[in-house]
Amino acid sequence: MRFILFICDDPTAEPYLASEDTIEEWVGALEGGGRYVLGDRLRPAEDARTVIVRAGERIVRDGPFTESPERIAGFDVIDADSLDEAVDIAAAHPMARFGRIEVRALWPF
Numbered sequence: 393m394r395f396i397l398f399i400c401d402d403p404t405a406e407p408y409l410a411s412e413d414t415i416e417e418w419v420g421a422l423e424g425g426g427r428y429v430l431g432d433r434l435r436p437a438e439d440a441r442t443v444i445v446r447a448g449e450r451i452v453r454d455g456p457f458t459e460s461p462e463r464i465a466g467f468d469v470i471d472a473d474s475l476d477e478a479v480d481i482a483a484a485h486p487m488a489r490f491g492r493i494e495v496r497a498l499w500p501f
Contacts, residue, residue, distance in 0.1 A: 394429060395478040398494040399466040399487045408490045415486050422470060427481065431468035465491065469498070 422428035442453045468485070472478040475497060482493040 393472060393474070393478075394498040395470050395472055395475070396496050396498060397431075397468040397470065397478075397482050397485065398464050398496070399468065399485070400492045400494060401463045401465050402490075402492040405491050406489050413486050413490070418485055421484075422481065427471050429469040429471060431466065433466040434464060437463045 419428055419431065438455060440455055442455065444451050444453075465487075470478060470481055472481060475495070478495050478497075482488060482495050485493055487493060
């Protein structure tokens, strides 16, 4: 089963320390076990555009949809046997300490 991990900033988290960011090790361990699918960072929210269509009119706004101190900074897609296993994998991600991670199962069409 595939899960997406939304990697989010969190102003209440521990201060980010590059020396303790072990993302390469985390990805490597998952790749070695066949659990890692895809992941990447996202450009800052200020670079985003929000697109909506109402009554046939396209509306494009600068920035993210919501104004919040927590922003999605990246994502990872993993394979896990259950939500509990996906949560365990997310807990080992360095950004679980320096930010927060939202875990959601993908819902294929």
